[in-house]
Amino acid sequence: MSIGHTLLGLLESGPRHGYDLKRAFDEKFGHDRPLHYGQVYSTMSRLLKNGLVEVDGVEAGGGPERKRYAITEAGVTDVQRWLATPEKPEPYLQSTLYTKVVLALLTHRNAAEILDAQRSEHLRMMRILTDRKRKGDLADQLICDHALFHLEADLRWLELTAARLEKLAEAVIR
Amino acid sequence: MTPEGSLLAAVDLRKTYGPTTALDGAEFSIHPGEIVAVMGPSGSGKSTLLHCLAGIVTPDSGSITYDGREMATMNDTQRSALRRSEFGFVFQFGQLVPELTCVENVALPLRLNGSNRKSAERTALQWMERLEVDDLKGKRPGEVSGGQGQRVAVARSLVTSPRVLFADEPTGALDSLNGERVMDLLTDAARSANAAIVLVTHEARVAAYSDREIVVRDGKSRDMERVV
Ligand SMILES: Nc1ncnc2c1ncn2[C@@H]1O[C@H](COP(=O)(O)OP(=O)(O)OP(=O)(O)O)[C@@H](O)[C@H]1O
Ligand SMILES: [Mg+2]
Numbered sequence: 001m002s003i004g005h006t007l008l009g010l011l012e013s014g015p016r017h018g019y020d021l022k023r024a025f026d027e028k029f030g031h032d033r034p035l036h037y038g039q040v041y042s043t044m045s046r047l048l049k050n051g052l053v054e055v056d057g058v059e060a061g062g063g064p065e066r067k068r069y070a071i072t073e074a075g076v077t078d079v080q081r082w083l084a085t086p087e088k089p090e091p092y093l094q095s096t097l098y099t100k101v102v103l104a105l106l107t108h109r110n111a112a113e114i115l116d117a118q119r120s121e122h123l124r125m126m127r128i129l130t131d132r133k134r135k136g137d138l139a140d141q142l143i144c145d146h147a148l149f150h151l152e153a154d155l156r157w158l159e160l161t162a163a164r165l166e167k168l169a170e171a172v173i174r
Numbered sequence: 175m176t177p178e179g180s181l182l183a184a185v186d187l188r189k190t191y192g193p194t195t196a197l198d199g200a201e202f203s204i205h206p207g208e209i210v211a212v213m214g215p216s217g218s219g220k221s222t223l224l225h226c227l228a229g230i231v232t233p234d235s236g237s238i239t240y241d242g243r244e245m246a247t248m249n250d251t252q253r254s255a256l257r258r259s260e261f262g263f264v265f266q267f268g269q270l271v272p273e274l275t276c277v278e279n280v281a282l283p284l285r286l287n288g289s290n291r292k293s294a295e296r297t298a299l300q301w302m303e304r305l306e307v308d309d310l311k312g313k314r315p316g317e318v319s320g321g322q323g324q325r326v327a328v329a330r331s332l333v334t335s336p337r338v339l340f341a342d343e344p345t346g347a348l349d350s351l352n353g354e355r356v357m358d359l360l361t362d363a364a365r366s367a368n369a370a371i372v373l374v375t376h377e378a379r380v381a382a383y384s385d386r387e388i389v390v391r392d393g394k395s396r397d398m399e400r401v402v
Contacts, residue, residue, distance in 0.1 A: 112391075116389055116396060116398065117398075119213075119378075119387075119389070119398075120387070120398040123211075123378065123381055123382060123387055126378060126379070126381075126382035127382050127383075127384070129382070130379075130383060134358065148379060148382070151378070152377075152378045152379055155378040156378075159215065159376075162215070163215055
C-alpha cells in the first residue's frame with residue numbers, strides 16, 4: 001500500500017497535525033500494522049519536498065508531530081491520479097506450494113499429505129478470520145473477507161491439485 | 175476404540191454399493207457441542223459417512239456408538255426414534271414440504287413426536303425468530319427465496335433441540351452472502367443449544383465455521399488434528 005497517497009488522501013478533508021494523521025491512518029487502515037511516527041515524518045517531509053503538502057501551522061512545543069499539514073492543488077491531483085490507476089493484479093506464479101508438491105513427487109514422498117497439512121493450516125487461519133469477522137464491524141468484515149477469499153482461492157487450487165496428483169506424478173517423473 | 179468423551183463415534187466403517195466401495199474403513203468422532211467439518215472430493219464418501227452416522231444407512235461392517243450405545247444393536251424402531259428425538263437434519267435443498275406453510279414445516283418434527291399443534295407451532299415460531307424468518311410463517315416454501323427457505327429448514331432441524339445436527343452441504347445452493355448468513359445463524363443457534371454439528375461441505379469458507387475438520391478420500395477418513 002502507498003502510505004504517501006493514503007496520508008495525502010486523509011488530508012483532503014482538511015489540514016491535520018502529524019499525530020492526528022497517524023491516528024486516522026491507524027484507525028482506518030492500520031488494523032494489524034500501525035504506522036511508526038518515523039514513517040509519518042519521513043513520508044510527510046517527502047510530500048513537502050515534492051510540493052504535495054504544505055505546512056499550515058505549528059503548535060507550540062516544537063516537535064515534528066506538532067506541525068499541521070495541508071494538501072496542495074498538486075497533492076489533490078496526485079491522489080486523484082493514484083485512485084484512478086488500476087492496481088496490477090498479482091500474477092501468483094511463484095508458488096512455494098507448487099514447488100513442494102513437485103519436489104515431493106520427484107523424491108517419491110507423499111504429496112497428498114503435504115496438501116492435507118496445508119489445507120489444515122489454511123483452515124486454521126480462516127477460522128480466526130471468520131471469528132474476527134463475526135465479532136467485528138463492517139470494516140473488519142471487509143478486510144477479513146478479502147483475506148478469506150484469497151485463502152479460499154488457494155484451497156481450491158489445492159483441491160484441484162490433490163485430484164490431479166496421479167497425473168502430475170506421471171508428468172513429473174517422466 | 176472410541177475417543178474419550180465423544181458423543182457419536184464410528185470405527186472402521188465399510189459400505190459398498192454393488193461394485194462401488196463408498197466407505198473403506200472410515201472413522202469419525204464428535205464431542206457434545208462440537209462442530210466438525212467433513213471435507214473431501216466429490217464421490218469420496220462424505221454423504222455416505224453422514225448417512226451411516228445418522229442411522230439412515232446401515233454400514234456393511236464397523237461400529238457406530240451414540241451416547242455409549244451401539245447402533246447396530248438397535249432395531250429400526252429404536253433407530254428412527256433416535257433420529258426423531260436426538261438428531262436434526264439439513265440438506266442442500268431445504269426439502270420443505272411444499273403443501274405446508276413455513277411454520278407448519280418447522281413444527282412438523284414436533285408434531286411427529288406427538289406434540290399438539292398449538293405448542294408445536296409456538297416452539298416453531300421461536301426458532302423461526304432466531305433464524306430471522308418468523309415473518310414468513312404463513313407462506314408456503316414455493317413463495318420464499320432459496321436463502322429464506324434454507325433458514326426455515328435450519329429452524330426445522332433445530333426445533334426438537336437435537337444433540338447432533340447433520341448438515342450435508344447446507345449452503346450448497348446459496349450464493350456466498352446468503353450462505354454466510356445461514357452459517358452465522360446455524361452455528362450461533364447450535365452453539366447456544368449445545369448441539370454438535372456434522373458439517374459436510376466442500377467449501378472452505380463454510381468449513382471455517384467448524385472447530386476442526388476431517389478429510390474423506392476414497393472412503394477413508396483422515397482426522398487432521400491427530401495428524402499434526
Ligand atoms: N445409494 C447409492 N447407490 C449406489 N451407489 C452409491 C449410493 N450412494 C453413494 N454411492 C456411491 O458411493 C460413492 C460415495 O458417494 P457419496 O455420496 O458418499 O460421495 P460424496 O463424498 O458425498 O460426494 P459429493 O461431494 O459429490 O456429494 C460414490 O461413488 C457414489 O456413486
Ligand atoms: Mg454428498
